[in-house]
Amino acid sequence: MRFENETIREILREYRKIWAIHHLRSLAEWDSDVMMPKGGSSLRGDALAESANLVQSFYTSDHFVSLVRRAEGADLNDYERGVLRVLKRTIHYYMALPPELVAEEERTVESAKRAWEQAKEKSDFSIFAPHLEKIVDIQRKKAEHLGYEGHPYNALIDLYEEGATVDFIDRVFSEVLPTVRDALKRIVESEKYFDHHELEDITYERQDMENLNRTVLTSFGADWGHFRMDVSAHPFTIDLAGPQDVRITTWYQGKDFRRSLLAAVHEWGHALYELQQDAELCCTPVSGGVSLGIHESQSRFWENHIGRSLAFVEAFYEDFRFAIPSLEAYEPMEVFRYFNMVRPELIRVEADEISYILHIVLRYELEKVLIEGSLPVSELPQAWNEKMEEYLGVTPPDDAHGVLQDIHWALGSIGYFPTYALGTILSAQIRHAMELDLGPIGELIRMKNFGPIRIWLKEKIHQWGSVYPPNELIKRATGEELNPEYFKKHVKERYEKMYLS
Numbered sequence: 189m190r191f192e193n194e195t196i197r198e199i200l201r202e203y204r205k206i207w208a209i210h211h212l213r214s215l216a217e218w219d220s221d222v223m224m225p226k227g228g229s230s231l232r233g234d235a236l237a238e239s240a241n242l243v244q245s246f247y248t249s250d251h252f253v254s255l256v257r258r259a260e261g262a263d264l265n266d267y268e269r270g271v272l273r274v275l276k277r278t279i280h281y282y283m284a285l286p287p288e289l290v291a292e293e294e295r296t297v298e299s300a301k302r303a304w305e306q307a308k309e310k311s312d313f314s315i316f317a318p319h320l321e322k323i324v325d326i327q328r329k330k331a332e333h334l335g336y337e338g339h340p341y342n343a344l345i346d347l348y349e350e351g352a353t354v355d356f357i358d359r360v361f362s363e364v365l366p367t368v369r370d371a372l373k374r375i376v377e378s379e380k381y382f383d384h385h386e387l388e389d390i391t392y393e394r395q396d397m398e399n400l401n402r403t404v405l406t407s408f409g410a411d412w413g414h415f416r417m418d419v420s421a422h423p424f425t426i427d428l429a430g431p432q433d434v435r436i437t438t439w440y441q442g443k444d445f446r447r448s449l450l451a452a453v454h455e456w457g458h459a460l461y462e463l464q465q466d467a468e469l470c471c472t473p474v475s476g477g478v479s480l481g482i483h484e485s486q487s488r489f490w491e492n493h494i495g496r497s498l499a500f501v502e503a504f505y506e507d508f509r510f511a512i513p514s515l516e517a518y519e520p521m522e523v524f525r526y527f528n529m530v531r532p533e534l535i536r537v538e539a540d541e542i543s544y545i546l547h548i549v550l551r552y553e554l555e556k557v558l559i560e561g562s563l564p565v566s567e568l569p570q571a572w573n574e575k576m577e578e579y580l581g582v583t584p585p586d587d588a589h590g591v592l593q594d595i596h597w598a599l600g601s602i603g604y605f606p607t608y609a610l611g612t613i614l615s616a617q618i619r620h621a622m623e624l625d626l627g628p629i630g631e632l633i634r635m636k637n638f639g640p641i642r643i644w645l646k647e648k649i650h651q652w653g654s655v656y657p658p659n660e661l662i663k664r665a666t667g668e669e670l671n672p673e674y675f676k677k678h679v680k681e682r683y684e685k686m687y688l689s
């Protein structure tokens with residue numbers, strides 16, 4: 189039994205109520221993005237805002253808070269300590285923020301989303317600017333209420349990545365940046381550089397592509413009794429009740445098939461993290477992935493280390509050809525080159541593995557100065573374009589392809605972006621640790637033998653839910669703290685071979 193302490197058990201019984209609201213809020217969010225007619229959005233926003241207040245009043249109720257206090261100082265096991273850690277963080281969050289600020293954030297985000305959509309459509313930053321000013325102001329107030337040491341950004345990033353700080357992120361980025369920038373420069377200047385691949389133009393039938401995605405995920409081990417795949421404007425994963433009900437989405441553009449396939453593979457990585465959690469953690473505060481960075485390490489592991497490998501292309505080459513007959517003219521090696529082509533792009537979600545890090549560094553640097561107050565929102569588009577030129581050597585023709593491309597800031601998510609890079613970097617370390625135990629995973633992928641990979645991830649990471657904080661989980665899983673050396677080595681190996689030898 190994971191939870192034996194009487195007070196903890198009482199807390200978990202109480203928590204079932206909040207779990208039920210979380211569960212239904214998730215279902216409402218999934219519905220908003222996959223099923224709901226557009227006209228339903230305003231009332232859905234109201235329902236989510238009202239239920240957010242219910243959640244806050246639950247976490248701050250005297251009864252619940254005193255129960256949690258009572259458990260402090262008791263002799264607890266790891267699972268129970270995890271429950272206490274997660275609840276104390278959540279209670280601190282809701283106690284620190286005035287309810288008016290919580291409500292103001294919900295309302296501001298609702299109108300900011302609509303303004304952002306319009307601004308992006310018309311490529312006119314001035315439509316979004318006043319909303320973003322409010323959002324930055326709210327996030328700065330939040331940081332003040334939550335408290336921090338050093339930089340105010342520390343209070344915000346901790347909401348997405350427990351324990352992460354500006355100092356930590358700066359150190360990680362300063363370690364990987366020279367390798368990433370040097371690799372990109374050498375690739376773009378290489379004789380083997382190509383800025384277009386014919387396979388980007390090959391079209392497919394939507395149903396054939398969906399069948400291919402399903403075939404691949406079934407080989408990975410998808411149990412369709414507990415897992416769904418649908419379609420949405422942007423691919424995402426939602427955990428409704430892991431391990432019993434986890435859902436992903438992908439997208440279908442009708443051509444450039446790697447986009448649909450690699451999105452499905454990416455989201456599968458997120459989904460498996462939720463599907464393989466210890467069933468006894470279900471409906472408790474420690475159910476589900478512990479942080480966005482660890483979550484992204486799982487999706488990036490499946491996307492970059494499995495989906496973009498030559499072994500994967502070779503293993504599924506016949507399936508690719510069955511879905512898209514015109515692929516016949518291309519050898520597996522050509523498909524591999526297409527999956528891994530490096531090209532400095534304007535758009536983050538279309539970026540290759542190397543440029544991707546630079547897209548994140550750019551956003552992170554801008555977020556920091558916005559929160560400091562040293563960059564006014566009105567100067568953001570210009571600052572964006574200058575950094576794009578500096579890091580990627582491209583300049584957006586308009587704001588829709590620049591500063592307006594991502595929805596995150598409209599959602600109030602400042603401090604979220606760095607977790608994408610942390611996950612990408614960590615995924616290489618996870619692969620290294622896995623290969624010490626299993627040998628080269630290319631062999632397993634080539635045989636479509638994904639069982640050992642799933643089991644390794646389950647034992648080392650997935651089963652633990654949020655029991656351990658991110659840092660401790662990484663150490664337990666890989667034997668050391670986040671170490672960017674593995675990512676640097678991965679970049680060199682994969683791209684040296686393809687471009688530079």
Ligand code: MG
Nearest residue numbers: 454458484487
């Ligand atoms: Mg992801």
